[in-house]
Amino acid sequence: MKLNSIGLETDKSKVISKDLNVLLANFQRYYQNLRGIHWNIKGKRFFDLHLKFEELYTDANTKVDMVAERILTLGGVPTHTFEDYISVASVPVGKNITKDDDAIRLIVDSLKELLTIERGILKASDEADDEGTNSMMSDFITEQEKTVSDDESLVGRRYLRNM
Numbered sequence: 001m002k003l004n005s006i007g008l009e010t011d012k013s014k015v016i017s018k019d020l021n022v023l024l025a026n027f028q029r030y031y032q033n034l035r036g037i038h039w040n041i042k043g044k045r046f047f048d049l050h051l052k053f054e055e056l057y058t059d060a061n062t063k064v065d066m067v068a069e070r071i072l073t074l075g076g077v078p079t080h081t082f083e084d085y086i087s088v089a090s091v092p093v094g095k096n097i098t099k100d101d102d103a104i105r106l107i108v109d110s111l112k113e114l115l116t117i118e119r120g121i122l123k124a125s126d127e128a129d130d131e132g133t134n135s136m137m138s139d140f141i142t143e144q145e146k147t148v149s150d151d152e153s154l155v156g157r158r159y160l161r162n163m
């Protein structure tokens, strides 16, 4: 069995790097969704939501960097072009969204997709004894579940019931 420089099985680390690149692509789309609603949101809750979306995209930006650097630590190469991202991203694309409820819905739908990908990586990293990736996914999942819950409170939990 071949081990890489951090003592993990090379083959398993390659698979996890590939999965992390899928997560990276999806985070980039989520980030752009958040920028879009930060810029275009209108209505009575503009000030609150404009700031809230900025907080979320700043956090997403930090996570993008964490994922990319984890890929490097595992011996992989993080993707960085829009072309790469478009070809693998599955998070929904939000375009010209101005209404508060639609914006929140976009965040919840995006996070649902990110959470599904992260749970897959959590399982694979557990099987590979890759504690670094595992704890990162675990932290992301906990934080994003809280964001979904907060967002649903913003719109009276009506989306939770519809899912």
Ligand SMILES: [Fe+2]
Binding pocket: 038, 054
């Ligand atoms: Fe801004």
